[in-house]
Amino acid sequence: MNGHGPSRLHRRLAARLGGVLTALAGASIVAVATFPGVITGSAAGIPDVGSAGVFELDGNVNQDTATPPQYDWSCVFNTPSGHAGCPPSANPANTATTPTLLGSVFQADSDNPDPTYFSSNGAGVKDVNDISAWGCGSLNNPLNKDDILNAYGAAFLAQGNAANGKAGHELLYLAQERDSNHGDSFAGFWIMHNQHACSNGTFTHPTHDPGDLLVVSNYTNGGSSSTIQLYAWDTSVANNLRLLASGFTCGATSPPSGLVHPEDICGIANPSSFTEPWAPNLSLDSNQFVEAGIDITALIDQGVFPVSSDPNASCFNDFLAETRSSQETTATLKDFTTGRFSFCVNPKVTTQQTSGSVTSPGLTVERGATVSDQATLGAPLSGTPAGTVTYNLYSSSDCKSGLAYSNTQTLSGGTVPPSAGFDTSGLTPGTTYEWQAVYSGDIGLGGHNFPAMSACGDEPLNVLDAYIKIAPLTATNPVGHQHVFQVTAAVLPSGTTLTSAAISTNVSPSAGLSQNDTTCGSPTISGNTATCTITIDSNTVTTYTANAAATLVADGVTMHRSTNSSVIGSGSHGRGGSGPATKNYVDAFITITPQNADNEVGHQHVFTVTFTALPGNATPVSFGAISASVSPTSGLTTSTSSCGSPTVNGNVETCTLTINSSTAGTYTANASGAVTIGGASLSRTTAPDGSAAGPGGSGPATKHYVDACITISPNGINPVGRSHTFNILVQAIPGGATPVSFGAITPNVTPTPGTESTTCGSPTISSTSAGPTASCTVTVDNRPRRRPRSPWAR
Secondary structure: OOOOOOOEEEEHHHHOOEEEOOOOOOOOOOOOOOOOOOEOOOOOOOHHHHHHOEEEEOOOOOOOOOOOOOEEEHHOEEEEEEEEOOOOOOOOOOOOOOOEEEEEEEEOOOOEEEEEEEEEOOOOOOOOOOOOHHEEEEEEOOOOHHHHHEEEEEEEEEOOOOOOOOOEEEEEEEEEEEEOOOOOEEEEEEEEEEOOEOOOOOOOOOOOOOOEEEEEEEEEHHHOOEEEEEEEEEEHHHHHHEEEEEEEEOOOOOOOOOOOOHHHHHEEEEEOEEEOOOOOOOOOOOOOOOEEEHHHHHHHHHOOOOOOOOOOOOOOOOEEEEEOOOOOOOOOOOEEEEEEOOEEEOOOOEEEEEEEEEEOOOOOEEOOOOOEEEEEEOOOOOOHHHHHHHHEEOOOOOOOOOEEEEEEEEOOOOOOOOOOOOEOOOOOOOOEEEEEEEEOOOOOHHHHHHHHHHOOOOEEEEEEEEEEEEEOOEEEEEOOOOOEEEEEEEEOOOOOOOOOOEEEEEEEEEOOOOEEEEOOOEEEOOOEEEEEEEEEEEEEOOOOEEEEEEEEEEEEEEEEEEEOOOOOOOOOOOOOOOOOOOEEEEEEEEEEEOEEEEEOOOEEEEEEEEEEOOOOOOOOOOOOEEEEEEEOOOOEEEEEEEEOOOEEEEEEEEEEEEEEOOOEEEEEEEEEEEEEOOOOOEEEEOOOOOOOOOOOOOOOOOEEEEEEEEEEEOOOOOOOOOOOEEEEEEEEEOOOOOOOOOOOOOOOOOOOEEEEEEEEOOEEEEOOEEEEEEEEEEEEOOOOOOOOOOOOOO
């Protein structure tokens, strides 16, 4: 049987547990390493890692300390399932009472042939050699004392109730079962940074990393004597192994001298037989089982571990249990089993965002709302996590580009603060933004939490926007012409469905409006848009201002928009929206002056045409030529006009029409013109009666050319001394002219007659069929005058 006991074959054939790594969690971890090299002993004695109240180093796998409950291997691997007496399994654990299990590994190795056995790779299979020298393969019937049945390990963070000053310390516990307790042997553990698995006769990753840890326990005298050492891989020292600590039996009252930090490393073998609780429930004789504990934190605090610039130096990922032929580190390696054992954990990062009173992993908000993100670190956790969380918001769906926002917060007491509030004004509707929270990890701070991040896509953020506008924004209408404002309110992006829309309107001033109607009480909704109209009309020259406000609901988000919130509603008009719309009602009038005038024939007359745009400050104003005419044209000796090139001064256009006539008659002048005011075209004319001349305009102008004639009769020859009467007649032309006012008639007789009398000082006014007349007489006589008598005559 090659040294194996009678039950060896039975045990070999029994089904065994496969190598399992369970990355459990909770709390903070500082460093890693270890396994025992021990002998039998008692758990009572000097305070050491075995009496910390965290894990039972008592030479068996069963939990058998009632108060306070401690871990043992049966608790770590929950075998049998749910058995009483183990500490609570909450994760994170209660930091006041319960140690935190950081990680564990169980490797079964009882099969025959043994699938994992060292073999030469041409350079020697020793602990002092680098892994590239190690070969591996299977072996039939290995020696019992070198054959590993099971190997396992666990790392804990001691909490507030730990004894011997171990609170807050990281404690590493290791155990190995061998097939026989006869003869000298060796049990060891490599705790390495990278995983090294046997593949095609060699190990993957064929080099040690600086700081890889080797824990060895040497069995001599059949296992009755034991020592335990902790080494670190260091190529700067002889044999590449630097001794860090050495210990003895856990709880020994008088450990041998020369040990290095014995309070921080100890081991113990089983003093009596026991049956393991996991299948196939092997019975182990005394000294077939050995377990050890190491206080990693204490050794770090004492400067035992070499300082490394690598922040991951205290994180280990590989567990390799081994035996060798003798206790020297240069001895040939025999059996091994390996599995993954990570002391550092990858926390789960979950996030949710908040805006206002709404908190959810995914949010849709109005653009401009303030949003904050909140990350939570969840199991697995190592201790009280430290470090930072950076909140990044990306515009790309893969969280790799388009960084829109970044904010870093520092953890306090393990709590992750939310991000600072983020103003979403700069985000684009239609783009789905993704939050991702990046945890820095705390390994560089002495913790054992790897960097981690939330899953991209778990926390989308969408923004909606809205606008309201009125069109046309500015328009000009002639008075009396109806105008329609088009009101449009919409949510963005365009693919959004508008759930509801309420639109209100305001037109001011209300005075002067002859119409003010709206359909906005029941707007038309189509897709993302609501539309309605405001219809107004006015007969007065006035500028009207139209405003509108909307309350829009889409995707559960209510948005308020207004063209002018100081007048109606609330909110801005939004991007793509407009301010108030204005409607200018304009007018114009044309006049000819003077309206009525009389001129003596042969005297020139000037008509002035004035064309005025209303209101006086209207702009822009564009006048055309004025068309001026006089009728009839017969009898006119002059008819000229400047209206082809009128004079424009602001909102007033003027020109003149000049006429003259040699005959009496009445002439009628008319004028018409066109003007464009702010895009509105207006035409005004004096013809035919001024009704189309505009407010303040005039009708046609008339010019009366008049004349008169005077006659004196009769001619005659009278004897001297006989009087003669002249009849003088003055007649106004035309005969129908009115009013006519005659003045005095002044006769003149030359040479001076002897006598003269006249009625012309008060002529007779008459109305005849030919028209009004004034008549008078002048009577003259030419009797010789008597010569005056000389005073000397007698």
